[in-house]
Amino acid sequence: MHLESISAGRTFLREVARTGQTIGTVHTLGALHRGHAELIRRAAIENDVAIVTVYPNKIQLRPGGSYEFNLDDDIGLALRAGATAVISSDDAEMFPPGYRTFVSQGDHQLRLDGPEAYLKEAVTGAIRWICYARPTRSYFGLKDIGQAILVKRAVADLLLDCEIRFAPTVRYRNGVPISSRLRRFSRSELDELSCLFTALDHARKEVAEGASCVKDLIMSAGSLVAFRKFKLDFIRIVDADSFEDLEQVKLPFIIVGAAMAHGLRVFDSIYVPDQDTLLNGPPDVWIDLPEQS
Template sequence: MGLSYRLRYFGLKDIGQAILVKRAVADLLLDCEIRFVPTVRYKNGVPISSRLRRFNRSELDELSCLFTALNRSREEIARGASSVKDLVASATSRIEFHKLPFLIIGAAMAHGLTVSDSIYVPDQDTLLNGAQDIWIDLPKQS
């Protein structure tokens, strides 16, 4: 029985995992193609995740600060920030961005869960204008 070709999609929210899976598929010569798709987000910036089902509207709004911080970092890098000090006032180490692509990754804690988010910056257009995320309304207040 032969194996059939498979296509798998990974959201850019979890780009770190997706890159590892794509590399593993290539290294193991699997008959599978990994494609990256935009992150689906609530309009406040929180990425859609089954892990966030029990969060109410207020808590989801609180978590929106993570995306806001990540996106501000992307904007600062686009304006020429080249050091951690430019991005985080208390830090002094330098980060140099010589080439694309790069990731901006952050995490927050809520309900005992670590909620991670990331922005994948593969090209100049994404650097300057932001990711092509998909935005939807927040769930109704319960």
């Protein structure tokens, strides 16, 4: 089922609420891929109704930027993955003249990805959808761990009755996390980018073996990055709550890295919330690489 507006979706949501069914939501910008499908699959399994929202959140795009997606393709992928309904919207509905309410979390949104990050706007968009849909559970991928953690904190702080569920990162078998940003990258470029995950996971393994000095860990990880078409932006190890850089590793933490190519900043990260993840690695979902191009 496709509901083409906020008002049409609200009628459906009221009926679901009236019947007492549980709701799982997945909130997207569009350009859905296998990573989104994993979120939708989990929402469908764990709830009576799974709802996917599709809207390229205007406020988290660079000024003048656009977001390419095919709504019909997205609806098809969502329904095949188990969605009960897809709700789409547009700028006129989501950001009418005079809109001015944002979710502020101090400078936390700047700490993980830097001053050019749009995490504040991403969190605002997610919280608006949660307030609208009133889901029992809402699902966020660990690929975007910064947004996931900040949304979970905002839900708790605002006393919203919704459980935030984290779902594993979906990765190609070479380690690259699947992302709409990479849909135009060639197979050879994806293979080259894989060394970023190798470097991050190397740091995790070194911590598991007893290393704790972040400066040394980053130097060791960086030595494994051999880019030709890409440029390494940074590798960091940060506290998983404050996103502040650590000097000595302590749980929970995030190892995060970024690379630049084709004018895009591409991120990868490993979220280490506990000793089991530290020792055994994150519970990633692995899929085959696309055909050579």
